[in-house]
Amino acid sequence: MSEPWSPDSWRRCEAAQQPEYPDPQALSQVLDQVAQLPPLVTSWEIERLKGLLAGAARGEQFLLQGGDCCERFEDCTSDAIVSKLKVLLQMALILIHGGGRQVIRLGRFAGQYAKPRSSPCEDRDGLVLPAYRGDLINGPEFTPRERIPDPQRLLTGYDKAALTLNFIRALGSGGFADLHRPHQWDLAFASHSHLADEYHGTVSQILRSIQFVEAIIGGPIAELNQAEFYASHEALLLCYEQAQTRRVPRRSGWYNVGTHLPWIGERTRALTGAHVEYFRGLANPIGVKVGPSCGAEELVDLVERLDPHGEPGRLMLVHRLGAGRIGAALPPLVEAMARRGRQVLWCCDPMHGNTEVTDNGFKTRRFDRILHELDQAFTIHRELGSRLGGVHLELTGDDVTECLGGARGLASGDLTRAYRSQVDPRLNYEQALETALLIAERIGR
Ligand code: PEP
Ligand code: CO
Numbered sequence: 001m002s003e004p005w006s007p008d009s010w011r012r013c014e015a016a017q018q019p020e021y022p023d024p025q026a027l028s029q030v031l032d033q034v035a036q037l038p039p040l041v042t043s044w045e046i047e048r049l050k051g052l053l054a055g056a057a058r059g060e061q062f063l064l065q066g067g068d069c070c071e072r073f074e075d076c077t078s079d080a081i082v083s084k085l086k087v088l089l090q091m092a093l094i095l096i097h098g099g100g101r102q103v104i105r106l107g108r109f110a111g112q113y114a115k116p117r118s119s120p121c122e123d124r125d126g127l128v129l130p131a132y133r134g135d136l137i138n139g140p141e142f143t144p145r146e147r148i149p150d151p152q153r154l155l156t157g158y159d160k161a162a163l164t165l166n167f168i169r170a171l172g173s174g175g176f177a178d179l180h181r182p183h184q185w186d187l188a189f190a191s192h193s194h195l196a197d198e199y200h201g202t203v204s205q206i207l208r209s210i211q212f213v214e215a216i217i218g219g220p221i222a223e224l225n226q227a228e229f230y231a232s233h234e235a236l237l238l239c240y241e242q243a244q245t246r247r248v249p250r251r252s253g254w255y256n257v258g259t260h261l262p263w264i265g266e267r268t269r270a271l272t273g274a275h276v277e278y279f280r281g282l283a284n285p286i287g288v289k290v291g292p293s294c295g296a297e298e299l300v301d302l303v304e305r306l307d308p309h310g311e312p313g314r315l316m317l318v319h320r321l322g323a324g325r326i327g328a329a330l331p332p333l334v335e336a337m338a339r340r341g342r343q344v345l346w347c348c349d350p351m352h353g354n355t356e357v358t359d360n361g362f363k364t365r366r367f368d369r370i371l372h373e374l375d376q377a378f379t380i381h382r383e384l385g386s387r388l389g390g391v392h393l394e395l396t397g398d399d400v401t402e403c404l405g406g407a408r409g410l411a412s413g414d415l416t417r418a419y420r421s422q423v424d425p426r427l428n429y430e431q432a433l434e435t436a437l438l439i440a441e442r443i444g445r
Contacts, residue, residue, distance in 0.1 A: 005281035007245040007254060010238050015274035017116045017236055017267060019130065019137045019149040027239065030151040034243040039257030040110070040162055041231065043248040043283070049230045049260045050285040052104045054313030056389040057345040062101045062443055063316075063390025064092055065232060065347065066432070067108030069424035070115050073135045076160040081167050082176075083397030084109060086185040087429055089177060089227060090199060091436035097202050098440025104230070108394070110164040111233035111259050113137075113157045114240075115423055116267040122147075132422065136237060140422050154240050161231075161258070168229050177227030179210065180220075187397055187429050195407055195433045232287070235262035238278055245282070253283035263287030266320065266352065269294075271301050280306050287316040287392075289349065292325045296336035303342060316345040318392050322353025323373040326380065334386045347390035348377035355424065358404075358412040364425045367405030371438055378442040391439060395427040406431040 003009065021027040055061040066088060068075070075081075084107065092103040113136035122131045122142070129147040132140045136157040139146030171177060176184070182203050186196070214220055235241045235256065244258035256262050262282070266289040268275040279286050288302060299317070307315040317337075321329045337344055350373035354365045374391065381388045401418045402425030404410050419425075427435060 002280075005277070007242045007278075007281070009281070010242070010274035010278035013272060013274040013277045014270075015238055016270065017133075017265075018238065019133055021149050021151060023151070027151040030154050031239055031243045034154055034158055034240065037158060039246065039248075040158075040165055040244070041257055041260050043251050043255050043257070045230070046255055046257075046260050046284050049104070049106075050311075050313035052313070053285050053316060053345050055102075056104060057312065057343050057387075059387050059389065060101065061104050061389075062095055062099055063104045063106060063345070063347060064088065064095060064393075065106040065108065065390060066091070066393040066395045068112060068396060068421070069108075069394045069426060070134055070422050071109055071112040071233075072422065073113070073156060073160050076164055078167070080398075081109075081164060082171070083187060085168060085171055085176075085229070085397075086187055087395060087397035087432050088229070089182070089185050091432060092227075093179075093182060093206065094199065094202060094433070094436040095440050095443065097206055098437070099443030101443060104390070105228065106230045106232050106261060107168070108232060110161040110168065110231040111157070113160075114234065114236040116234070116236060116265050134236075134423075136240065154243075157240075158258075165231060168231075172227045172229050175225060178225040179206070180224060182206070193407060193430050193433075195430050195437070198437065199433060230260040232261040232263060233259050234265045235259070235275070235279070236265060236268065238274055241278065251283070254281055255283050259284075261285050261287060261316075263289065263316075263318065265289050266291040269302065271298065271305060276302065276305055285313050285316065287318050287347070289352070290317055290319045290321075290333065292321050292329050292353065294333070296332040299333050300336050300340060303337070303340075303344065307344070310342060312343070313345070316347050316390070318347045318349045319377070320349035320352040320392075321373070323350070323369040323376070325353065326373055326376050330377070330380050331384060334381065334384045338384070338386065345389045346381060346386060347392050348374055348388055349392035350374045350377070351392075351394045351424065358415065360412055360415070362402075362412070362415040362419060362425075364412070364415060365403045367403050367410075367427070367431055367434075370403070370427070371435065374435070374438065375442070391435075393427060393432070393435065394424055395432040395435075397429050397432075400426060400428045402426050402428065403431055407434055
């Protein structure tokens with residue numbers, strides 16, 4: 001029997017990856033303020049996403065989850081948000097066209113501000129300071145002022161998330177996402193890419209199909225000017241997440257109204273840990289990252305704990321095993337779920353198992369390893385009678401040079417040109433489109 005759950009019952013358990021605030025009283029005042037602020041998302045949006053994810057588990061939709069590893073407060077700008085949406089819209093279009101399935105667009109945005117770190121401190125020439133844990137907690141600059149956790153950042157994070165979501169909602173429901181005008185999603189710097197040509201070929205075909213259908217029905221298809229986006233982030237900082245966990249009128253259960261889909265990271269998914277305790281009581285759909293150290297029994301226990309009733313759309317398992325390990329590590333996990341008669345949504349994160357450091361000191365990922373892991377994921381699920389229902393990618397619409405390879409064959413020397421990530425390397429625009437083309441081909445088969 002489980003102990004009763006409440007939004008703060010996680011405090012009974014060991015909480016990994018939490019910062020130490022020097023002034024607990026200042027923290028608690030800020031948390032009280034956060035708890036009074038209006039929700040960022042609503043329970044009906046959350047329930048709608050859950051329904052879509054249930055569809056993805058059945059193979060009716062496909063989930064595209066993507067965005068920055070670590071969202072920065074300074075990136076809460078018109079240009080940065082627009083370019084994130086553009087690349088997700090373009091990728092979704094490629095997937096719908098090639099895969100013949102509705103696509104769920106789930107951003108790693110509007111709250112992806114807190115990061116787990118392998119070490120709590122950083123030592124530079126004898127000066128030891130807390131590690132940078134994301135803008136929600138502290139700043140990246142190596143000074144005591146920046147690195148000491150500051151509760152005021154929680155209010156700033158809440159505001160930035162609200163501003164980001166507000167703009168995303170406005171763009172998604174206005175003319176910006178209009179499928180009659182997908183050319184406006186082009187990103188200028190990529191106009192010379194051969195992938196852009198391939199993309200424009202797809203767009204022309206889609207436009208002709210739309211014209212054809214609208215000619216038959218004698219008018220415009222209104223739904224084509226809308227695009228739904230959902231928000232997700234790693235719900236790492238539990239006191240902040242708790243402050244946004246509410247009851248809502250006319251529904252039972254507790255909702256995290258700070259995002260549609262919170263997920264548990266690989267470093268915080270301990271069965272008896274505070275994150276699993278917090279997540280088990282939420283009504284939201286949730287994700288769990290599953291790395292190579294997770295055995296089949298451990299996964300079964302996690303699933304029983306987080307989704308005891310097997311609610312459709314409730315639980316998404318995001319495997320991030322690495323191109324070299326997925327072949328051995330994934331089949332036992334898939335088989336264990338099948339033996340239990342569980343239909344969970346399987347999603348592949350081909351990024352976090354393929355991180356390496358170059359000779360010149362950059363944290364990077366090889367594009368061919370990323371594609372190779374994805375490709376194997378599709379094959380393994382199919383061969384076992386399971387289904388890959390989504391992908392989880394770290395990407396940006398910007399012209400960064402963080403991952404090696406891809407259409408332009410980026411080499412380690414190129415990483416110095418535009419390496420902007422504070423944490424993990426992201427696919428750039430061309431690499432993202434190329435990935436979408438591969439996925440579309442695999443789901444279309
Ligand atoms: C992430 O998604 O940025 C991350 C830290 O992933 P994981 O928990 O899978 O390592
Ligand atoms: Co990351």
